[in-house]
Amino acid sequence: MIYSLLVVSSPVSGLSSRSAAEFARCAIARGHRIHRVFFLDAGTTAGSNFSVFPQDEADPVRAWEQLHDQHGVELVLCVASALKYGMLDQTEAARYERAAASISPAFTVSGLGQLVDACATSDRLMTFGG
Amino acid sequence: MSVLLHTLSAAPSSAAFKDCLKVLQPGDAAVLMGDGVYAAVPDTEACGALLATGAQLYVLDTHAQLTGVTCTAQGIGLVDMDGLVALSERYCRQMAWY
Numbered sequence: 001m002i003y004s005l006l007v008v009s010s011p012v013s014g015l016s017s018r019s020a021a022e023f024a025r026c027a028i029a030r031g032h033r034i035h036r037v038f039f040l041d042a043g044t045t046a047g048s049n050f051s052v053f054p055q056d057e058a059d060p061v062r063a064w065e066q067l068h069d070q071h072g073v074e075l076v077l078c079v080a081s082a083l084k085y086g087m088l089d090q091t092e093a094a095r096y097e098r099a100a101a102s103i104s105p106a107f108t109v110s111g112l113g114q115l116v117d118a119c120a121t122s123d124r125l126m127t128f129g130g
Numbered sequence: 131m132s133v134l135l136h137t138l139s140a141a142p143s144s145a146a147f148k149d150c151l152k153v154l155q156p157g158d159a160a161v162l163m164g165d166g167v168y169a170a171v172p173d174t175e176a177c178g179a180l181l182a183t184g185a186q187l188y189v190l191d192t193h194a195q196l197t198g199v200t201c202t203a204q205g206i207g208l209v210d211m212d213g214l215v216a217l218s219e220r221y222c223r224q225m226a227w228y
Contacts, residue, residue: 001219003218007131008228009228014139014164014165015139015163015164015193015196016164016228017164019164019190019193021210021212022211023214023215026211026214026215027215029154029212030212030215030216030219032215037135065207098157112190123222124218124219124222124224125224126218126224126226127137127224127226128137128226129139129226129228130140130163130164130165130166130226130227130228
């Protein structure tokens with residue numbers, strides 16, 4: 001099956017964002033394809049390139065990057081949410097005259113249309129919040 | 131018939147939890163996650179209300195362990211993340227309560 005995920009919670013608050021990444025890994029292991037992960041609201045902070053986690057904690061950003069690098073999972077931050085949370089790619093950083101991009105290169109910034117497209121393209125949409 | 135897969139991450143005291151109880155029905159499955167795992171504690175009001183819905187009930191094992199919910203009510207099964215994926219294969223629609 002083709003899956004897409006919607007993540008609406010911050011990776012540093014609660015368990016949902018980490019659970020979403022684990023769900024994606026398990027789904028791939030069961031032979032499914034993760035078409036896209038769309039991050040909304042505080043969920044967009046999962047793409048931060050500036051977050052630093054203690055050595056004895058799993059790095060949630062790295063978990064998503066591995067899914068992108070190893071399995072080609074598309075990671076999309078909602079542009080409206082991303083801007084509010086300071087999650088800027090090179091284009092947005094230049095547009096708003098900020099010093100640097102703040103998101104990992106594994107992530108892209110795009111509009112809600114990407115979520116609509118993911119719903120239309122996928123057999124399943126799983127939402128992770130809270 | 132498989133109807134809806136509910137993922138319930140809201141605490142039993144929350145409005146989302148109470149709203150979920152109103153729509154859960156036999157044929158649905160609900161997986162308790164996050165703060166929702168507290169509803170798996172036996173002999174609590176929330177647990178009783180969940181069991182009364184007739185839905186298939188599960189609690190995500192890693193979240194239960196992390197929150198210290200080591201004893202879960204009879205009628206609420208333990209499921210791991212692989213099991214949650216398997217449930218999502220069976221139920222074509224999900225509702226996330228948080």
